[in-house]
Amino acid sequence: MKVKIKRPTGGQVAIAILLLILGILISMQIKSVRQSNELKNLEKARAIELAEQINQLRKENSSLKAHIYELESRIKEYQDSAASISKTTELLKEELDKVKILAGLTDVVGPGIVITLDDSKLPATTNVDPNSFLLHDSDILQVINELRAAGAEAISINDQRVVATTEIRCAGPTISINNTRYSAPYIIKAIGDPKILKNSLMMRGGIIDLLKEFSIEVKIEEASNIVIPRYTGTLKFNFAKIKSEGS
């Protein structure tokens, strides 16, 4: 391109000014795009970091659980060795074992029944409330209540031991048991006299009849050897204190 440089005309000045502004805008825009990309990368890195932290905490949690078991077995050893020292402590230990079963602090084994509850498999139809074909916390509560009335000595839902502080509560599409959320199906194990437990559930107009009316899937099996795990949480009492005599 051959161009003689002479005094620029007004038009050229105007174009030059426009180009100057354009240049400024172009480089500013490039800078801002680069910044936004950096931001996105930062967010990604943060997410990855958080995921790592979760994994870390999970590992820590499981190792701490193992530690708890270890310490507990050591306590048991001390108790055993103490029991062998005298008759009084032996009696005390027997009492302690009984209380532990009652409180759900040990694994227990014995005859009983296994109940499996699941949502209805019927296809949804119009003008029927679909909610009535789903399992609710109230259904499970009624089953548990019935089992207790029939003399169940230990109960677990999906291997969560039912203890004095256990809640069975609707939590959106799940049911919260011992602060852990579970969705259907629910497997309820109960230790007790299998015949009595089963009959009390199956009685006419009883809870199973009611559930079958809504075509909830119910399965009851008797078993001679059910293992029910211990309560894995910690029992803390911040408010309840033992009332001493005379106070």
Place this chain on the structure above:
Amino acid sequence: MIVLILALAIGILIGIYIPVSIPQDYSSYIAVGLLAALDSIFGALKSNLKGDFKIDIFISGFVGNTLIAMLFAYLGDRLGIPLYQAAVVAFGVRIFQNFGEMRRKLLLKNKSLTGEEKEND
């Protein structure tokens, strides 16, 4: 011509060295505006070659197209339609067309460029 390229280069340098950048929210509008401006410049180069360059048309097109393209993009954001894509396609196609015409002119006529001073009277 040299003055113009110089102006553009100076602008880019200024943009790099001033510690101001475009806020994230307006970034996409600015991008569409820049595309419109680039289209105007290519249009100007083409008409310069053809010899029918008009300064008032260039300036009005440059400013007007840029503003309308930005407005379009903004409106699209408000309405939930990616209207800026329309601007991108339209200006993109135009830029390539202009480029093609310039190429033809340069290759077929094979004339040196002297139209610039003539047109600016």
